[in-house]
Amino acid sequence: MKAQTPFWSLLKNELAIGCFGGTGQVASVLFVYWLCVGALPLLVVFGDSNSRGNIAALFEAGFLPIIAFLFLSCLAVWMAYATVPAFCDLLSPGGAVPGAVQHLGAFEFLFTRAVDRRKLFRARATVFFVFTLTPLFLNVLVSPFAPEIRFGPADSTSVEAVRRYEQYLKAFPESHPAMVPGQIVIPHGAVAYTAWLAWSGTLAFLLLQGYGALIARRVKPNSWWTAFFPGAPILFLLSSLILAARASRTTHVNFYENSFLFFSAHPLVMLVSLAVLAIVIQTWCERRFSKLEIL
Amino acid sequence: MDSNVIETTNVSRSFAKSIAVQDLNLRVRRGSIYGFLGRNGAGKTTAIKMLVGLIWPDRGDIKVNGVEPARFTVEDRWKIGYVSEKQILNPFMRVDALVHFTSSFYPNWDFTACDRILKRFKIDPTKRIRALSLGMARQVAFMLAVAQKPDLLILDEPAANLDVVARREFLDEVLDLLREDGKTVLLSSHILSDVERVAEEIGIIAQGRLRISEPLDRLKETVKKVRFYGFEKGMNGFEISDAFNFSRTSNEVLATLRVENDSQLLKLAAKHRCQYEVIHLNLEDIFVEIVREPKEPT
Numbered sequence: 048m049k050a051q052t053p054f055w056s057l058l059k060n061e062l063a064i065g066c067f068g069g070t071g072q073v074a075s076v077l078f079v080y081w082l083c084v085g086a087l088p089l090l091v092v093f094g095d096s097n098s099r100g101n102i103a104a105l106f107e108a109g110f111l112p113i114i115a116f117l118f119l120s121c122l123a124v125w126m127a128y129a130t131v132p133a134f135c136d137l138l139s140p141g142g143a144v145p146g147a148v149q150h151l152g153a154f155e156f157l158f159t160r161a162v163d164r165r166k167l168f169r170a171r172a173t174v175f176f177v178f179t180l181t182p183l184f185l186n187v188l189v190s191p192f193a194p195e196i197r198f199g200p201a202d203s204t205s206v207e208a209v210r211r212y213e214q215y216l217k218a219f220p221e222s223h224p225a226m227v228p229g230q231i232v233i234p235h236g237a238v239a240y241t242a243w244l245a246w247s248g249t250l251a252f253l254l255l256q257g258y259g260a261l262i263a264r265r266v267k268p269n270s271w272w273t274a275f276f277p278g279a280p281i282l283f284l285l286s287s288l289i290l291a292a293r294a295s296r297t298t299h300v301n302f303y304e305n306s307f308l309f310f311s312a313h314p315l316v317m318l319v320s321l322a323v324l325a326i327v328i329q330t331w332c333e334r335r336f337s338k339l340e341i342l
Numbered sequence: 343m344d345s346n347v348i349e350t351t352n353v354s355r356s357f358a359k360s361i362a363v364q365d366l367n368l369r370v371r372r373g374s375i376y377g378f379l380g381r382n383g384a385g386k387t388t389a390i391k392m393l394v395g396l397i398w399p400d401r402g403d404i405k406v407n408g409v410e411p412a413r414f415t416v417e418d419r420w421k422i423g424y425v426s427e428k429q430i431l432n433p434f435m436r437v438d439a440l441v442h443f444t445s446s447f448y449p450n451w452d453f454t455a456c457d458r459i460l461k462r463f464k465i466d467p468t469k470r471i472r473a474l475s476l477g478m479a480r481q482v483a484f485m486l487a488v489a490q491k492p493d494l495l496i497l498d499e500p501a502a503n504l505d506v507v508a509r510r511e512f513l514d515e516v517l518d519l520l521r522e523d524g525k526t527v528l529l530s531s532h533i534l535s536d537v538e539r540v541a542e543e544i545g546i547i548a549q550g551r552l553r554i555s556e557p558l559d560r561l562k563e564t565v566k567k568v569r570f571y572g573f574e575k576g577m578n579g580f581e582i583s584d585a586f587n588f589s590r591t592s593n594e595v596l597a598t599l600r601v602e603n604d605s606q607l608l609k610l611a612a613k614h615r616c617q618y619e620v621i622h623l624n625l626e627d628i629f630v631e632i633v634r635e636p637k638e639p640t
Contacts, residue, residue, distance in 0.1 A: 052416055056446040066434035155426055159394050161419035161447040161490070338412070341396040342357075 052163035057170035077177070102236060103200045103211070106304040112288045115303075118248070120281045122179055122255050127277030129171045130259030130332075132341055133266045134277050155341045164337035172256060172329065180252060183245040187238065196236025198222070203229035207299055214305075218312040239311045246310060249321060253328045255280060260332035263339055347372045347494050347526045348393060353402030354550075355388055362388040364550040366402070370528055370543070372493075375516070377541030377558070378530040381633050385550040386530045387427050390498050393528070394424045407494065420448060423492035427499045427530075429483040433472035437465060437482055441489070448490040459485040462511055476503040484512065496528045501536055509533070513540050538625045548633040553586065558625070564602060565628050567621040570595040574615035582610070586632045598623075598631035 064073050105111070127134045132154045157167055198215045200208040215231065216222055219239075222231045233239070262276045291302050310317050348370035355363045363385040370376045380386045391397045392404055395411030404411055409418050431440060437460070445451040460467055463481040471479055480503055487495060497516075501509045513536055516527055531537050537544070538558070545555040554561065565586070571594040573580070580595055582588055587598040601607060601620065611618050623631065 053446045056443060060432075060443055063434070066432065066439075155396065156429070156431065158396060159419075159422075159424040159426070160444060161416045163416055338398075340398065341391070 052161070052166045054166055054170060057162065057167055058173060061170050061174040077181075100194055101197050101199050101230065102233065102240060103198050106301050106307075107201060109292075111303045112292065116284055116288055118179075119251055119255070119284050122251060123277060123280040123284075125175055125179065126255045126259040129175055130256070130263045130336065131266050131273070131277060132263070132339065133273045154339075158339075158341055164339075165333035168333045168336040169329070172332070176252060180245065180248050183241070183248045186241040187245050190237040190241040191235075193237035196233045196240065197225045197227065197230040198233055199225070199227060199230030211304075214308050218308040239314070240307065242314070243307045243310045246317060246321060247306070249325070253325055256332055257328045260335040264335065267342065345372055346370060347407055348528065349405045350389075350393075351403045353389075353392065353399045353404055355392060355397065355399050361550050363392070363399075366547075366550075366552050368545060368552060368555065370526060372526055373524055374542045375527045375529060375540050377537035377544045378528055378547070379534065379537065379544060379629055380530075380547035384547045384633065386547055387498055389547065390496055390528070390530060394422060394496060416447075420450070420490065421493040423487035423490055423495040425480070425483045425487050425497045425500050427502070429480060431471045431479060431483060434470060436468055436470050437474075438467040440471065440482070441467070441486070444486050445489070450491045452489045452491050455491075456485055456489045459488065459515065462515070463508065477505065477508055480504065481508065481512070484515070488515070493524060494526045494528070498530045499532065500529070501531055501533055509536060516540055534626045534629055544625070546629060546632050553632050561628060562623070562625065564600050565598065565623060565631075566601045567596065567598045567623055567627070567631060568601070568607060569619045569621065570597065570611065570614070570616050571619070572617040577614075580614050580616075587634065598628075
């Protein structure tokens with residue numbers, strides 16, 4: 048029989064349980080954090096009295112690129128911490144921080160114990176997943192109880208607005224006119240919106256995790272390169288967002304809105320694709336991580 | 343079961359343009375204490391990291407307990423204890439929590455050994471790692487490696503930061519461990535007196551190459567420094583190709599070489615019409631002679 052590494056031990060270590068408190072204390076802190084962070088995406092929809100419940104206003108306001116940039120930047124740095132030993136060494140030389148955000152020494156210690164490195168990576172990825180994406184999934188859970196979501200562009204008579212109405216009706220065939228003139232009610236709109244956010248967050252998570260695993264072996268302890276490699280996705284994101292904003296002004300195509308509509312029109316295909324992608328990326332990352340060198 | 347617990351064949355590893363280890367052929371006998379010596383940057387730590395599977399060789403074969411480090415399973419790792427040169431333990435963890443965490447990976451964890459070592463080194467298990475001195479943290483790292491009951495214990499500079507008393511106790515602990523059948527210890531250290539106290543075999547690495555690897559007794563018995571002087575026909579052409587160290591002044595030659603018997607020196611002296619004097623060396627002298635650069639002629 049093959050020996051098993053106890054996953055729960057690794058997970059507890061990555062969560063720093065036993066360093067700052069017991070399971071209950073760490074879970075309480077996490078829960079408060081999730082409640083604070085988890086409300087942010089929904090506040091965009093339900094917080095502003097002028098646009099409350101109107102998803103068109105959300106996409107027109109341009110909040111999403113800023114939130115996406117902040118979320119992805121934090122995620123990129125966290126994933127670098129989880130996967131690139133040289134990056135940890137650069138940011139906390141000679142010291143150590145408990146949990147998933149650890150010093151190079153923690154990599155070395157665990158890599159030389161009787162620990163299945165693939166499981167170690169899985170535990171580490173689980174912690175980052177739980178930290179970053181739980182708020183988004185909590186939103187999905189509470190979304191059935193959210194007020195109804197409507198679609199009503201600011202200028203409802205323009206050619207552009209008509210095109211958007213058609214797109215929404217195609218994605219949500221059960222939509223019906225709302226009490227407010229010029230607006231339509233999107234059935235289960237809050238569920239679709241929060242599910243799309245969670246789906247996008249998971250996709251970003253997987254891609255950044257893959258990028259981290261890809262560069263982890265190439266990044267050697269050289270400050271400039273070590274800092275640059277994990278920073279590359281952030282620079283890429285920033286330039287993409289600027290280019291997308293410019294393109295959407297000239298072409299009147301809202302990338303985020305189109306993505307949301309496509310997801311809503313093909314939810315099953317998108318979820319299955321993501322699940323397949325998750326299995327492929329996770330397996331590949333675990334294999335690469337197990338061959339990581341600790342210089 | 344193989345008689346050698348560690349076997350490397352022509353193992354090399356470089357970093358950027360510098361060669362850290364070159365054609366390393368290391369054999370460590372099962373049940374022995376092997377002293378692995380070398381100057382800073384000689385390639386000891388690189389070699390050890392390859393043995394425990396932290397880095398991979400560019401070429402050559404490594405077998406530890408008959409398995410390549412790249413293919414180590416969890417079961418293979420049960421048999422290998424390791425304390426690294428700069429062992430960093432989680433500073434926020436209490437010693438007892440760290441023991442509990444590490445023990446979860448080993449089916450034969452020896453809690454009695456933990457208690458014994460903690461008592462011996464007077465370490466409070468309720469203290470956090472950051473509250474311990476550097477020396478105590480290393481003792482905890484050593485305890486964690488011993489308590490897993492490994493067949494092979496690899497210690498990279500384990501006595502660094504320990505005071506004399508703690509070093510002695512640490513060495514006693516290593517010797518206690520060896521009393522259990524079949525245990526092997528690979529010990530890398532700068533403190534040659536410690537190595538001399540416990541090691542049965544010695545390997546000396548210099549500039550990435552293993553210069554010598556043999557039982558300590560034989561090393562001390564056969565490696566000598568010889569002063570050749572009184573050359574009647576001059577020193578031209580006087581060379582000893584297999585000397586570990588060779589230097590000459592205007593009228594004498596100093597060579598560190600293996601002397602199996604006196605007739606070897608007598609022949610050499612007769613051939614070059616000179617006299618010689620044998621200087622006996624201790625381990626530290628041998629080490630210095632082997633690793634240092636030859637002196638320039640004056």
